Amino acid sequence: MYLPKTKMARREAIEGLLFILPWLVGYLIFRLGPLLASFYLSFTNYGGTGTPKWIGVGNYGYMFSEDPRFWDSVRSTLTFVVGFLPLSLVIGLGIALLMNQKVRGILLFRGIYYLPAVTTGVAVALLWQFVFHKQYGVLSGILGWFGVPQIGWLVDPNVVMYAFILMALWGIGGTMIVYLAGLQAIPSELYEAATIDGANSLQRFWTVTLPLLTPVIFFNLVTGLIAAFQIFENAYIMTGGGPNYATYFFGLNIYFTAFRSLRFGYASTIAYILFVLIAALTLFVMGTSRRWVYYAGEKE
Amino acid sequence: MARQQSAPVTKTASQAPRWEMGVSQHRLVGAFATYFMLVIGAVILMIPFFWMLSTSLKTLDEVNTWPITWIPSEWIWQNYIDVFQRIPFARFLMNSIMLATGGIVGSIISCSLPGFGFARLRFPGRSFLFFVMLTTLMMPAWVVIVPHFMMFNTIGWLDTFLPIVVPSFFGNAFYIFLFRQYFLGIPKELEDAARVDGCSTFRIFWQIFLPMSLPVIATVAVFAFFYYWNDLLYPLVYFRSQHNFPVSLGMRMFQTAEFNVIHYPRMMAAALMSLIPCILVFSFAQRLFIQGVVITGVEK
Numbered sequence: 001m002y003l004p005k006t007k008m009a010r011r012e013a014i015e016g017l018l019f020i021l022p023w024l025v026g027y028l029i030f031r032l033g034p035l036l037a038s039f040y041l042s043f044t045n046y047g048g049t050g051t052p053k054w055i056g057v058g059n060y061g062y063m064f065s066e067d068p069r070f071w072d073s074v075r076s077t078l079t080f081v082v083g084f085l086p087l088s089l090v091i092g093l094g095i096a097l098l099m100n101q102k103v104r105g106i107l108l109f110r111g112i113y114y115l116p117a118v119t120t121g122v123a124v125a126l127l128w129q130f131v132f133h134k135q136y137g138v139l140s141g142i143l144g145w146f147g148v149p150q151i152g153w154l155v156d157p158n159v160v161m162y163a164f165i166l167m168a169l170w171g172i173g174g175t176m177i178v179y180l181a182g183l184q185a186i187p188s189e190l191y192e193a194a195t196i197d198g199a200n201s202l203q204r205f206w207t208v209t210l211p212l213l214t215p216v217i218f219f220n221l222v223t224g225l226i227a228a229f230q231i232f233e234n235a236y237i238m239t240g241g242g243p244n245y246a247t248y249f250f251g252l253n254i255y256f257t258a259f260r261s262l263r264f265g266y267a268s269t270i271a272y273i274l275f276v277l278i279a280a281l282t283l284f285v286m287g288t289s290r291r292w293v294y295y296a297g298e299k300e
Numbered sequence: 301m302a303r304q305q306s307a308p309v310t311k312t313a314s315q316a317p318r319w320e321m322g323v324s325q326h327r328l329v330g331a332f333a334t335y336f337m338l339v340i341g342a343v344i345l346m347i348p349f350f351w352m353l354s355t356s357l358k359t360l361d362e363v364n365t366w367p368i369t370w371i372p373s374e375w376i377w378q379n380y381i382d383v384f385q386r387i388p389f390a391r392f393l394m395n396s397i398m399l400a401t402g403g404i405v406g407s408i409i410s411c412s413l414p415g416f417g418f419a420r421l422r423f424p425g426r427s428f429l430f431f432v433m434l435t436t437l438m439m440p441a442w443v444v445i446v447p448h449f450m451m452f453n454t455i456g457w458l459d460t461f462l463p464i465v466v467p468s469f470f471g472n473a474f475y476i477f478l479f480r481q482y483f484l485g486i487p488k489e490l491e492d493a494a495r496v497d498g499c500s501t502f503r504i505f506w507q508i509f510l511p512m513s514l515p516v517i518a519t520v521a522v523f524a525f526f527y528y529w530n531d532l533l534y535p536l537v538y539f540r541s542q543h544n545f546p547v548s549l550g551m552r553m554f555q556t557a558e559f560n561v562i563h564y565p566r567m568m569a570a571a572l573m574s575l576i577p578c579i580l581v582f583s584f585a586q587r588l589f590i591q592g593v594v595i596t597g598v599e600k
Binding site for chain 1: 330331334335337338341342345346347348349350351363364365366367368406408409411413414416417418421422423424425426429432433436437438439440441442443444445446447448449450451453467469470471473476500501505526529530531532535536537547548549551552554555564567568570571572574575578579582583586589590593
């Protein structure tokens, strides 16, 4: 560890700590403290008044063996992540490749594609609620042209997840814009060299574009993973977790358990499992990154 | 880097003599295909926005018809006025503005300082603390929300703006990261020269680094604006009284049915109005957004 030796270095060290103080205090009060507190709470029964009652691993036992709602959350959240994430990574890249062409008006297109990614929240969830309306929604209207019967996008437990994936893909611009930045950072000499070696455009994509893009794919994968596991607002607004708990994502489960049923102890248990799940998957992906992510200047 | 708009693929295409079509012809077909796909995608992405606008101007009767209509037969601007008369929408807007302003100011102050500390000052444990900070990025809000609620309940802050605005003054990992990356790129000579002249570290930060950092300040402001404007979860958890509701929370009042019908035109009018500030900020600050994404996604 760095140890300041001279008087000036010591002064700098003190100043450095003062500069990061806002964050450091915030970390202790709003992150680390609550993290430990909710770990403790996860072993208790607590209704918001009095003192939490220690019940050991009772909450964990109940969650795994007796609570069907917990498994609803596991199923719905994993289904959403597995259904949405790969599609977003592939389609996002496809759109970014199109955007990387030198055609007129590309900035306008970039704006149009990126806009849905930044307009989030209740307004958009309300909007999609009506887009998905079974009788009078625009989706039913468009599908009607092709003779598709009306689908209860948000009321049929078998299709509701498709609705959520479709809606999430609408915001694919965020993934796309990161890819685009990655594509534009690839030096054009590499393409020229590959062309001279006789590579066609498909070969250039496989041997130049894709390997050099792996850090960006990695970034999109990790951030996408963390975000997708925390899906809440859209389900809270559009379905409230239904129909028949098909969209009872972790976020909804924790929110309802804590702030509707006032079971703060048990809500902390579920939240902790979500945290561990996200952390484990993130670390796993990071662990595999050495094998498939290419960092310029690291090897050879 | 982001300005490097050249598209390597098309550039190299002109150097490949083996293609059967003439170079210009090939390019024309390629550009046309690109355009075609981009236009189709853009139209699809814009349909929900169009649907929102169209619905907001319809009568309730026209909304509840099949087949759906795209253009309102009669334009009912009254729906927009109704939004303000049916719910205290102006109050909600005001609350959102106040929350966003507080959040933006807090974020800029509390993130630029640690960003400078992490980028420019040496102190023991710097890289460890920086790593700790980055790990909070994958910590779901869910795992700390119950302790936060209990904490703010204990000190009597529930149903005030404080639980949302005060934490913004204690740093945010993502924004600190943005500031740090930006400060890292400012040449050391400037700092050294100022030191020789006897400038204190804080003055160097305040009078040299901050004025040079307007792009990253703006980027953080834009991100923070979108975050605080759209946030639903914290207002949902902390606010009880209607007069504190921000737009995100208040708009939900239109989800309640009157006489068994949800008034979608008014709901869409409210949603559209709440999105207008976002769309405006986005169209003026698109480049800043993209810059922020580029810094995080591509530069590691």
